[in-house]
Amino acid sequence: MYKTMTGQKALLEEAFLRxxxxxxxxxxxxxxxxxxxxxxHPQRILQYADRHGxxxxxxxxxxxxxxxxxxxxxxxxxxxxxxxxxxxxxxxVPENVRQWxxxxxxxxxNPDHYDALVDQQxxxxxxxxxx
Numbered sequence: 001m002y003k004t005m006t007g008q009k010a011l012l013e014e015a016f017l018r019x020x021x022x023x024x025x026x027x028x029x030x031x032x033x034x035x036x037x038x039x040x041h042p043q044r045i046l047q048y049a050d051r052h053g054x055x056x057x058x059x060x061x062x063x064x065x066x067x068x069x070x071x072x073x074x075x076x077x078x079x080x081x082x083x084x085x086x087x088x089x090x091x092x093v094p095e096n097v098r099q100w101x102x103x104x105x106x107x108x109x110n111p112d113h114y115d116a117l118v119d120q121q122x123x124x125x126x127x128x129x130x131x
Contacts, residue, residue, distance in 0.1 A: 009039060016042040019054050022062035029070040044072035052079055052098075059101030 017023050030038045049057040060078040064070065079101065 012039065012042055012046075015046060019045075019049060019061070020058045022058045022065060025065045026061040026070065029065055029068065033068075033070045041070070041072040045075055048072070048075060048079060056098050056101045059103070063101070 013027070016027060027038075027042065030041055034041065045057060045061070048060075056079060057075065060075045063078050064074045
C-alpha cells in the first residue's frame, strides 16, 4: 500500500525507461520474470548507468534481453566482462567492452528513436532562441 501511495515506483520506472528502447524491453521482461521483486533491479541498473554510462548499460540490457537474463547481476556481469574480477570491474570498464556495448545498443534501437531525439533537441533550441 505504501508503494502505491508514494509514487516512488513511478519515478523509478520513469528514470529507468529514459535509458532508451532496450530499457523498455528489459523492464517488461523483468516484470514478467521477477513479478513483485522487479523494483530492486532497476534501482541497481540506474547506479550502473551513473558509474559506467547510459550507453554502455543500454547495450548490456539489450544483450541480456536477447538471452532472457533479466536481473541487475546479469547486466553487471555483461558490463564487467568475464575475465575481470569484481574489484577491477568497479574501477573501470575496459575500452573494448565499452565500445562493443555502445555499438550493440545502437544496433538494437529503432531509427525513429533517433529522429525523435533530434526533433526534441530542435524544439529545445527553438525555445532557447525565443527567450
